[in-house]
Amino acid sequence: MNSPELTASAPPRWVAYCFLALSMALVGSYVALSKPLVAALPVFLLAWLRFGIGGLAMLHWLKRPTHEAPLTSATKKLLFLESFLGNFLFSICMLFGVSMTSAVSAGVIMASIPAVVAVLSWVFLKERIGVRVWLAVACGAIGIGLLALTKGDSEAPSAHAANDIFGISRALVGNLLVFAAVMCEAAYAVIGKALTGKLSPKRITALINLWGFALMTPMGLYTAWRFDFAGVAASAWLLLVFYALAASVWTVWLWMTGLKTVPAARAGVFTVMLPIAATMVGVLVLGEPLGTVQVVAFIVALLGVLLATLPGKEVAA
Numbered sequence: 001m002n003s004p005e006l007t008a009s010a011p012p013r014w015v016a017y018c019f020l021a022l023s024m025a026l027v028g029s030y031v032a033l034s035k036p037l038v039a040a041l042p043v044f045l046l047a048w049l050r051f052g053i054g055g056l057a058m059l060h061w062l063k064r065p066t067h068e069a070p071l072t073s074a075t076k077k078l079l080f081l082e083s084f085l086g087n088f089l090f091s092i093c094m095l096f097g098v099s100m101t102s103a104v105s106a107g108v109i110m111a112s113i114p115a116v117v118a119v120l121s122w123v124f125l126k127e128r129i130g131v132r133v134w135l136a137v138a139c140g141a142i143g144i145g146l147l148a149l150t151k152g153d154s155e156a157p158s159a160h161a162a163n164d165i166f167g168i169s170r171a172l173v174g175n176l177l178v179f180a181a182v183m184c185e186a187a188y189a190v191i192g193k194a195l196t197g198k199l200s201p202k203r204i205t206a207l208i209n210l211w212g213f214a215l216m217t218p219m220g221l222y223t224a225w226r227f228d229f230a231g232v233a234a235s236a237w238l239l240l241v242f243y244a245l246a247a248s249v250w251t252v253w254l255w256m257t258g259l260k261t262v263p264a265a266r267a268g269v270f271t272v273m274l275p276i277a278a279t280m281v282g283v284l285v286l287g288e289p290l291g292t293v294q295v296v297a298f299i300v301a302l303l304g305v306l307l308a309t310l311p312g313k314e315v316a317a
Contacts, residue, residue, distance in 0.1 A: 016261035020270035023254035027185075028277025030246045031094060031110070032103035035286060037243060038095050040236040045227055047091040048220020049240060051213035054248025061206035068199060075198050078191055082204075083211035086188030091212070091247075093181035100174025103282030104294055107275040109178045111301035112140030116186040117268040124190060132307045139304030146297035189271070192256055193264035201256035209248045275301070 011019065037046055064070070071079075098106050115136040195204050259267055279298065282288040 010260040011257060013261050016258040017270070019254040020258035020262060020267050021273050023251045023258065024271050024273035025277040026246045026251045026254070028107065028110070028274040028279075029281050030243050030251075031098060031106055031274070032278045032281035032286065033239060034095055034243060035098050035103055035282075037236065037239055038099040040232050041240070042223045042227060043092065043095040043099065044216065044219040045223040046095060046240070047088075048213070048216040048224070050091070050244040050247055051087070051209055051216055052220075053241060053244035054209050055206075055213050057245060057249055058202070058206045058209070061202040062210065064203065065200060068203070075195070078195055079204070079207050080211055082188060082191045082195060083208035084215065085184045086191070087208055087212035087248075088215045090181050090184035090188065091216075093177045093184060097174045097177030097181060100170045101178060102171075102288050103286055104279050104288050104290055104298075105171070105175055106178045107278035107282060108143055108294060108298045108301050109175060109275075110182055110185075110278060111143065111272065111275040111298065112137075112179070112304060113182050113185055113189075113271040113274060114268040115140045115304050115307075116182055117189050117264070117271070120186050120190050121264065136304035136307035139300050139307065143297040143301035143304065146293055146300065185271070185274075189255075189268060190264060193259050193267075196256055196259045201253050201260065204256050205249060205252040208252070212248075272302070 010016075034046075041049070094106075119137060192204070199207075255267075258270075275298075279290075283290050
């Protein structure tokens with residue numbers, strides 16, 4: 001049951017919509033901008049530093065406010081799952097994925113998030129799913145399938161062989177990892193709604209980041225022990241600070257605050273900002289090409305978004 005203080009702190013609906021849209025736009029931006037970061041820093045070290053910098057920025061958010069009840073066993077499990085899926089696994093899959101594929105391809109794949117959120121809501125929350133949502137899932141699958149056809153057409157055949165992973169195209173492995181990140185992000189959206197009725201957005205943000213730091217510490221320390229920090233450019237360190245604050249602090253707080261007012265299913269609409277932002281940064285900032293097949297894949301994936309999220313005549317029982 002929601003406490004009166006938590007309910008009273010919920011923002012107006014239009015403000016919540018802005019928070020949700022901005023949160024996903026920031027996620028899309030740092031997904032794309034993480035590509036140069038994974039070229040400068042090992043993935044596990046990058047993820048560990050992200051959680052560490054974010055944790056330092058919000059140490060004061062860890063303290064329990066007087067109006068919040070102590071954490072129950074069920075809430076602690078939800079916090080762990082939210083961090084394990086939405087922080088730990090998402091970071092690993094996303095960072096390794098974008099290191100093997102393009103930011104544009106990652107953006108197209110992430111256009112399937114609203115449909116995946118709908119499916120998880122059907123499976124775990126027992127929400128009724130209409131025909132349009134199943135069509136949206138099919139559109140997402142077709143979009144991802146089209147991306148498989150673009151697995152490095154600009155590379156020479158010899159480069160394909162050199163970049164294969166157990167005989168599988170490196171680009172295809174990257175696309176699959178990004179889709180695994182999509183699954184983690186969808187679970188994050190579903191679990192987050194349950195947490196916002198129990199804890200404040202700031203405390204949720206701080207606690208799941210703390211779990212992420214703890215989970216990543218063994219691999220982060222091992223990687224740091226062998227890494228030459230002096231070889232990293234100053235621009236990469238500045239980008240790391242932005243990435244850490246955006247990924248660990250700003251996006252999570254914005255999303256959790258928006259979820260206090262907006263139902264989880266409607267909030268899924270705003271994940272469309274993630275692939276749009278990732279694609280725009282990939283093309284406009286990183287100078288990645290936007291091929292014809294990728295454009296078609298992106299349109300098909302966005303059609304799935306529209307099918308899954310636009311108001312329709314179907315009424316849940």
